[in-house]
Amino acid sequence: MASSLAGRVAVVSGAAxxxxxxxxxxxxxxxxxVFSLDKVAAEEPRKxxxxxxxxxxxPVSVAxxxxxxxxxxxxxxxxxxxxxxxxxxxxxxxxxxxxxxxVSTHLNGFFLCASEAVPRMAARGKGGAIVSIASTAAFVGLxxxxxxxxxxxxxxxxTRALALEVASVGIRVNAVAPGFTRTKLIDQGLADGSxxxxxxxxxxxxxxxxATQEIANAVRYLAGDEASYVTGQTIIVDGGWxxxxxxxxxxxxxxxxxx
Numbered sequence: 001m002a003s004s005l006a007g008r009v010a011v012v013s014g015a016a017x018x019x020x021x022x023x024x025x026x027x028x029x030x031x032x033x034v035f036s037l038d039k040v041a042a043e044e045p046r047k048x049x050x051x052x053x054x055x056x057x058x059p060v061s062v063a064x065x066x067x068x069x070x071x072x073x074x075x076x077x078x079x080x081x082x083x084x085x086x087x088x089x090x091x092x093x094x095x096x097x098x099x100x101x102x103v104s105t106h107l108n109g110f111f112l113c114a115s116e117a118v119p120r121m122a123a124r125g126k127g128g129a130i131v132s133i134a135s136t137a138a139f140v141g142l143x144x145x146x147x148x149x150x151x152x153x154x155x156x157x158x159t160r161a162l163a164l165e166v167a168s169v170g171i172r173v174n175a176v177a178p179g180f181t182r183t184k185l186i187d188q189g190l191a192d193g194s195x196x197x198x199x200x201x202x203x204x205x206x207x208x209x210x211a212t213q214e215i216a217n218a219v220r221y222l223a224g225d226e227a228s229y230v231t232g233q234t235i236i237v238d239g240g241w242x243x244x245x246x247x248x249x250x251x252x253x254x255x256x257x258x259x
Contacts, residue, residue, distance in 0.1 A: 011034075012037070021212070078223045079131070087147060114162060133219075135152040172228075181214075207239075
């Protein structure tokens, strides 16, 4: 990347593990000071991340976390809304509590954190960047994951609306939509048989899962000055999964392998 994030303060929700941890690592590498908001403790805490316990579904908890950041840093330049959970169940069978928990964590969490960050960024007068982690599930249907699809689609809608609300004060609002990404949760699913890697890879033109660092790189781009004229947009990082018109093209429609 061309420019540094030195002197900037980033808040990353759900940074104790997985994609959030990779995002924190990537932002630190470019000089940002990172605060993590998470309900769980980091299994392998990074020495340069300040971990704050917070429940992004609870307005009081979120407000307290941002007040703690005020006291310790005095500014917020970057907000990454990454916190999320998964509950699987068919409509008519999944409980309202489970459905609500998914929507509340992903979508309400975005709203609550942005509600704290936006006034602070605007008052400081130096703009800012908000990046939310959506999903390819915002674009395709996944049976049994209606709550997740709905929440992620909601993130795209809120991203566009908020981008228009804050453009005049120099705050950019974008999203990243990952496809199948190798995280510890995915590895756990592969180990217990609830997921099948062959099934996932067969649906990805690039024939592999994403590394968490590849998602973090897209977040880093949107968080930095390189994306200074980009707002209200979503970058899909899925190895080509969602663009397929013919998911299994015959050999004569594929590029031959290099000799």
